[in-house]
Amino acid sequence: MPADLTGQVAIVTGGGRGFGQAIAQQLAARGAAVTVTSRTPAQLEETKSSIEAAGGKALAIGADVNSQADWDKVVAETEAKLGPVTLLVSNAALSDPAGPLYEIDPDVWQQTLNTNVMGSVRGARAVLPGMVERRNGRVIIISSGAALAATPYTSPYRVSKLALLRLAEIMALEVKDLGVSVFAIHPGVINSTILDSAVRTEAGRKWVPHMAAMVESGKALTGTEQCAECCAFLASGAADGLSGRYLSATEDYEALAARAAEIKERELQVMRLTQ
Numbered sequence: 001m002p003a004d005l006t007g008q009v010a011i012v013t014g015g016g017r018g019f020g021q022a023i024a025q026q027l028a029a030r031g032a033a034v035t036v037t038s039r040t041p042a043q044l045e046e047t048k049s050s051i052e053a054a055g056g057k058a059l060a061i062g063a064d065v066n067s068q069a070d071w072d073k074v075v076a077e078t079e080a081k082l083g084p085v086t087l088l089v090s091n092a093a094l095s096d097p098a099g100p101l102y103e104i105d106p107d108v109w110q111q112t113l114n115t116n117v118m119g120s121v122r123g124a125r126a127v128l129p130g131m132v133e134r135r136n137g138r139v140i141i142i143s144s145g146a147a148l149a150a151t152p153y154t155s156p157y158r159v160s161k162l163a164l165l166r167l168a169e170i171m172a173l174e175v176k177d178l179g180v181s182v183f184a185i186h187p188g189v190i191n192s193t194i195l196d197s198a199v200r201t202e203a204g205r206k207w208v209p210h211m212a213a214m215v216e217s218g219k220a221l222t223g224t225e226q227c228a229e230c231c232a233f234l235a236s237g238a239a240d241g242l243s244g245r246y247l248s249a250t251e252d253y254e255a256l257a258a259r260a261a262e263i264k265e266r267e268l269q270v271m272r273l274t275q
Helices: 018-029 041-053 068-081 106-134 155-175 193-198 202-207 209-217 224-235 253-258 260-265
Strands: 009-013 033-038 057-062 087-090 137-142 180-186 246-248
Touching: 009 018, 009 068, 009 106, 018 033, 018 041, 018 057, 018 087, 018 224, 033 041, 033 068, 041 057, 057 068, 068 106, 087 106, 106 137, 106 155, 106 180, 137 155, 137 224, 155 180, 180 224, 224 253, 246 253, 253 260
Parallel strands: 009 033, 009 087, 033 057, 087 137, 137 180, 180 246
Antiparallel strands: none
16 A cells, blocks of 8 residues: 555655655655755756656755754754654765776765765754654655675765665664664666766766666666655565665565564675675
8 A cells, every 4th residue: 555654745856857856746646845955956846847847845055065063953943844854865975977996086085975974964963853752753865776786886876885885784784763864765766967968978988888788778777766666665664674775666675674573683785794
């Protein structure tokens, strides 16, 4: 059955396009009030308008996930106008032009790490105190299937997305008895500015030609709906038994939720050294 999220208040970063927009629209369609935030106000207003046109409730707040002051502003305005935050979807991300580590500008490498990892850290730091105090909340971190493979010439993106898996697991352990659940998910692959900067460039065609060819052929692409529906499912609480785990929007996550006890006992859906 579709998850009823009536009464929930969500913040979705990178909410002006792509996965972020689809997630915000899906959450709102199921009853949640949603704040969308990014550095592109015009796109945010488009998302907000689409939600309101469908009968939902939304705020659009321009902000940079790398600024704690911006995060404090987003949370304060959201709670003043929509109510206490019950859900954070940390989706904003960067992906840099492909290339060998010895040629990548370290400052550009650091910028990707800051946005992809510290953006999630800052967001969690802004919402978790209230969630812990109320003993009610969920954090969904958008990682990537890229976290699971050591493919050369894409180090900033893959390292940052791998770090998010461990971040989600540690956060989940810290709040496991405090009414808060945390997840990391692979959202799938869609046409996006991340793909543009990663593989649809001269550097991408040079260093990761197989990825560029696969993406440009459309064979690697999935829809935004799968990711949005997965986030709504997690937001409903139906998978709280899998807190700390890595899930894919392209797999049967409902079946995994039904196996939560076994998955925890066998330490599945987490990064471990195999013997």
